[in-house]
Amino acid sequence: MIRYLSYIAPLLTFVILLILWEFLVILNKIPLYILPAPSDIFSSLLVNYKDLFSSAFVTLRITIIAFAIASFLAISLAILFSQSKLIELSLYPIAVIFQVTPVVAIAPLILIWVGFDNAEYAILILATIVAFFPVLANTNLGIKSVNNNLHELFSLYGASRFQRLIKLQIPFALPFILTGMKTSIGLSLIGTVVAEFVAGSGTSTGLAWRIIEAGNRLDIAKLFAALILLVILGIFLFLLISYIEKIVLKKWHDNSIR
Amino acid sequence: MLIFKGITKNYKEPVLGPIDIDIKSKSFVSIIGASGSGKSTFLRIASGLISQSSGSISYKDNIKPKMGFVFQDSTLLPWRNVLDNILLPLELTKKINPESLEKSHNWLERVGLKGKGMSFPGELSGGQKMRVSIARAMVQGGNFLLLDEPFSALDEVTRRRLEDDLLEIWETNNITVLFVTHSVTQAVYLSQRVVVLSSGPGMLLEDLAIEKNFKDGFEETPQFLSQVRHLTNILKEEGGEI
Numbered sequence: 001m002i003r004y005l006s007y008i009a010p011l012l013t014f015v016i017l018l019i020l021w022e023f024l025v026i027l028n029k030i031p032l033y034i035l036p037a038p039s040d041i042f043s044s045l046l047v048n049y050k051d052l053f054s055s056a057f058v059t060l061r062i063t064i065i066a067f068a069i070a071s072f073l074a075i076s077l078a079i080l081f082s083q084s085k086l087i088e089l090s091l092y093p094i095a096v097i098f099q100v101t102p103v104v105a106i107a108p109l110i111l112i113w114v115g116f117d118n119a120e121y122a123i124l125i126l127a128t129i130v131a132f133f134p135v136l137a138n139t140n141l142g143i144k145s146v147n148n149n150l151h152e153l154f155s156l157y158g159a160s161r162f163q164r165l166i167k168l169q170i171p172f173a174l175p176f177i178l179t180g181m182k183t184s185i186g187l188s189l190i191g192t193v194v195a196e197f198v199a200g201s202g203t204s205t206g207l208a209w210r211i212i213e214a215g216n217r218l219d220i221a222k223l224f225a226a227l228i229l230l231v232i233l234g235i236f237l238f239l240l241i242s243y244i245e246k247i248v249l250k251k252w253h254d255n256s257i258r
Numbered sequence: 259m260l261i262f263k264g265i266t267k268n269y270k271e272p273v274l275g276p277i278d279i280d281i282k283s284k285s286f287v288s289i290i291g292a293s294g295s296g297k298s299t300f301l302r303i304a305s306g307l308i309s310q311s312s313g314s315i316s317y318k319d320n321i322k323p324k325m326g327f328v329f330q331d332s333t334l335l336p337w338r339n340v341l342d343n344i345l346l347p348l349e350l351t352k353k354i355n356p357e358s359l360e361k362s363h364n365w366l367e368r369v370g371l372k373g374k375g376m377s378f379p380g381e382l383s384g385g386q387k388m389r390v391s392i393a394r395a396m397v398q399g400g401n402f403l404l405l406d407e408p409f410s411a412l413d414e415v416t417r418r419r420l421e422d423d424l425l426e427i428w429e430t431n432n433i434t435v436l437f438v439t440h441s442v443t444q445a446v447y448l449s450q451r452v453v454v455l456s457s458g459p460g461m462l463l464e465d466l467a468i469e470k471n472f473k474d475g476f477e478e479t480p481q482f483l484s485q486v487r488h489l490t491n492i493l494k495e496e497g498g499e500i
Contacts, residue, residue: 147331147333167346
């Protein structure tokens with residue numbers, strides 16, 4: 001029962017909120033350009049579905065590519081860190097600098113460097129930068145968290161560095177990596193949208209551009225429709241990584257079984 | 259035979275020794291002592307996992323015995339099934355051959371886990387995990403088994419079963435066992451000889467040959483109880499937490 005309740009309760013709350021929203025807008029006669037009713041947003045979604053869905057696809061594509069590149073680079077770098085303390089000490093602070101620098105602040109610079117004609121590359125780079133750090137930090141932590149007895153076990157059998165990495169450290173770090181990826185996928189989407197905002201009109205065709213465009217035209221229903229698509233994309237990506245995590249770790253870890 | 263001569267270990271301060279002790283081949287020796295007496299450190303030095311600060315270890319015919327180690331926790335890799343866990347030492351030492359799987363199955367059967375080869379550690383009880391850990395330590399065909407308080411986290415009944423299984427493995431495989439424990443009764447029940455270490459730095463306090471018969475009910479004999487009492491008194495006099 002509790003299992004079903006965890007689905008039903010939030011869904012029911014959401015539906016009640018939507019109904020309340022609908023009635024509040026109608027009762028208070030709030031103009032469409034201030035706050036459209038859920039029914040107006042749904043209509044707008046139906047009317048503009050071609051534009052919105054093609055833009056959502058652009059945003060989704062960049063988000064996934066940026067996420068894949070960020071994950072690959074971050075895992076590779078964390079593995080490199082595990083092999084050399086000197087490399088870790090030298091490069092980790094640089095990674096932290098990228099993490100703490102607001103993407104909005106460096107976006108114009110990246111845009112200038114890659115050229116306004118290649119805005120999509122700039123967006124990709126920015127989203128990659130935003131998505132990079134959680135995977136790096138978590139992979140690094142995972143590799144370092146290997147139980148000392150397990151290290152001793154591998155030492156006892158004379159395991160080489162490579163054997164230790166492949167058969168112990170990386171598998172041990174996998175739950176940490178996937179946790180990092182769950183954070184990273186959301187950040188990748190945020191990074192893509194922020195970068196699209198900065199790239200501005202004419203250069204980007206993602207959902208952020210649809211939001212700017214709708215805002216400029218006071219088409220708030222369309223703006224909300226784009227926003228809803230973004231939320232759906234975010235939830236879809238998070239659930240996708242959670243599902244992959246569940247499949248991959250199904251039999252690996254005690255807490256995943258119970 | 260292993261001969262430890264003047265073994266010491268210092269970290270920031272001395273934690274062990276100097277210790278002089280001989281371990282005869284095919285014997286079952288337990289090491290007991292208060293917390294911080296360096297029991298586990300001695301075991302790790304014996305296994306070669308850490309090196310001693312001074313002193314020497316020599317082996318019969320200068321051949322280092324093939325060692326298996328059982329840790330306090332089972333140290334199974336949760337992402338590998340039971341069979342793959344048992345095969346790990348053979349994999350790491352690149353001794354995987356067509357007979358390896360058969361060897362693993364044999365050991366699985368010997369530790370009472372026949373049919374559990376495809377299970378994952380997360381699906382096993384604490385006692386079963388420890389059995390897999392023993393099978394893994396033995397699969398290489400080693401002749402020296404080192405155990406570091408392996409049954410301390412198990413319930414009484416499971417512990418007793420595993421103790422009997424360990425005795426059976428020792429007897430039938432002609433191996434040498436070095437067993438670290440904080441339980442005096444366990445040490446007397448299992449061993450032919452009990453070595454008592456003083457609290458840090460751990461030095462040899464007592465080296466007691468256990469008079470025992472291996473028939474059932476040894477732990478209820480006056481012989482057993484007097485030896486337990488003797489060792490307990492030594493530890494009490496020494497002070498510190500066991």
